[in-house]
Amino acid sequence: MNTKHSHIILYDGVCKLCHASFNFIIHRDSKAIFRFQALQDFKNFELLESQIQKPIPDSILYIQEGKIFTKSTAALKICKNLDGLWPVFYVFIMLPRPIRDYIYDLIAKYRYSWFGKYNTCMIPDENLIDRFI
Template sequence: MAAIVLFDGECNFCDASVQFIIKRDPKGYFQFAAQQSDIGETLKHQYKVPNSMDSIIVIDQHKVYYSSDAALHISKHLNGLWSYLYMLKATPKPLRDVAYKFIAKNRYAWFGKKDSCMIPPPEIRKRFL
């Protein structure tokens, strides 16, 4: 069973993050959906994700991860040294989330915003819901 990453489809940083994950996840553990898509909206409703949630969201084995927990859960499944980032889980969540929320709050200003979601290339399109 694959985990699902719900990302902000209008965010350039989020798009780059999805591409980063894809390159380091050759087994295809993760599938992806933009939060703004029909499937993204359905999953957010199904898993009772608050509308105010301004975070990447990971759904894995019917458990939902937000903010720094989501980012660390992703890192745990990536190839190479990236999986060692999961050790940051030992850092208290409030501290991790402060850093995460700072980046999330500024992502549009720093990296820009798209008018629409990306269209993935054919070789990875099957990983998008």
């Protein structure tokens, strides 16, 4: 991936759960390693299609040093880099991926009906603008 950032989170910019997760990560990333972009604004889907299994997830992708992670693996790898006790959750990486992804997919499937949806993607305020790519 042609970028200077090594920890990029692509998220569903209209999902209220994803927006809450974004805020959660921002507040637990004191080193400011993560950079963000809404999937709706991402321009290089051809790169993603060449590196991950289709269909491209519409909820979260985590790109760490050029390697793309999806679904539960993305969430756990993000937790591994957060402040506090959140890295402890990385132990769940030992569960078989189909089990982890089943739970992830269930939440992702119903996220709009359970948590709601925005009409447009969030526009970052001036305090967060440098965290977006």
